[in-house]
Amino acid sequence: MCVGLMTGTGPLGKKPAGTFNFEPPPPGKPLYLEPTPKRIRVVVGDETVADSRRAMMLHESGHQPIYYFPPEDVREDVLEPSDRHTWCPKKGEASYHTIRAGDRVVEAGAWYYPDPLPDAPPINDLIAFYWDRMDHWFEEDEEVFVHPRDPYHRVDLLRTERRIRISLDGQLLAETDRGTALFESNLPTRWYMPADDVLAELEPTDTVTRCPYKGTASYYSVKLPDGELAKDLIWYYREPLAEVGRIAGLLCFFNEKVDIELDGELQARPDSPWRHGVKAQNAPAAVTRS
Numbered sequence: 001m002c003v004g005l006m007t008g009t010g011p012l013g014k015k016p017a018g019t020f021n022f023e024p025p026p027p028g029k030p031l032y033l034e035p036t037p038k039r040i041r042v043v044v045g046d047e048t049v050a051d052s053r054r055a056m057m058l059h060e061s062g063h064q065p066i067y068y069f070p071p072e073d074v075r076e077d078v079l080e081p082s083d084r085h086t087w088c089p090k091k092g093e094a095s096y097h098t099i100r101a102g103d104r105v106v107e108a109g110a111w112y113y114p115d116p117l118p119d120a121p122p123i124n125d126l127i128a129f130y131w132d133r134m135d136h137w138f139e140e141d142e143e144v145f146v147h148p149r150d151p152y153h154r155v156d157l158l159r160t161e162r163r164i165r166i167s168l169d170g171q172l173l174a175e176t177d178r179g180t181a182l183f184e185s186n187l188p189t190r191w192y193m194p195a196d197d198v199l200a201e202l203e204p205t206d207t208v209t210r211c212p213y214k215g216t217a218s219y220y221s222v223k224l225p226d227g228e229l230a231k232d233l234i235w236y237y238r239e240p241l242a243e244v245g246r247i248a249g250l251l252c253f254f255n256e257k258v259d260i261e262l263d264g265e266l267q268a269r270p271d272s273p274w275r276h277g278v279k280a281q282n283a284p285a286a287v288t289r290s
Contacts, residue, residue: 004150006065027061030059058123064147106133173258174200175199182252218235219234232277
């Protein structure tokens with residue numbers, strides 16, 4: 001779960017971290033529709049079912065953004081009416097299409113608002129798809145995983161000489177002054193370090209997660225003095241996306257599950273959705289952290 005303008009502690013999310021000099025919409029209420037300059041494609045059953053250079057991105061407070069497509073850019077021959085209807089208090093009643101493409105049938109896999117509420121953005125008849133029920137998504141010619149890339153989401157990597165000490169229950173696990181700080185919109189700062197500066201005994205796990213901004217992460221468990229394993233306490237990107245290539249092979253501990261000292265000052269453990277770690281997943285759409 002990555003965050004940006006409308007999610008996490010973002011300015012229009014449900015728990016904004018900052019303050020405005022005007023009265024903003026109540027948390028959880030804002031909707032914002034904007035065009036994207038990207039070509040967006042959706043693939044189901046090895047067939048392209050939507051291909052648009054005019055797609056719109058809907059930002060909704062508390063949710064990841066969603067692509068909406070002009071009906072002209074969606075193949076009509078793969079859509080069948082569905083009996084499913086749902087109600088959204090911010091947008092109105094949604095109707096659904098079942099998708100039949102190749103040997104794949106996705107029941108009620110696409111939706112649209114034929115008559116949205118007056119206060120909703122102009123989404124009438126635009127078609128959206130469940131991200132994780134499609135086989136592939138492409139932004140231009142690059143496949144994107146987990147969810148669309150939020151244009152208001154940012155990742156900064158900065159080298160730091162701060163002394164970083166990581167411990168758990170009094171046991172020193174790592175110590176470095178060769179760290180890389182990763183600052184990502186509305187998420188806890190993550191401290192990456194060379195594997196040589198990790199003192200703990202590590203054991204690789206089968207856990208795999210994906211992030212649309214950084215790539216595919218693998219995990220290590222840490223062996224504790226009593227012989228127990230601290231499951232998936234460390235993650236790393238063997239081959240991160242080019243934009244964050246500097247973290248390749250560096251190791252990062254879950255702030256939420258260890259004690260971190262920066263230049264001798266103990267940091268509070270962040271209260272984030274990952275305070276209990278991650279679940280082992282090898283599917284393409286897995287959780288992300290930072």
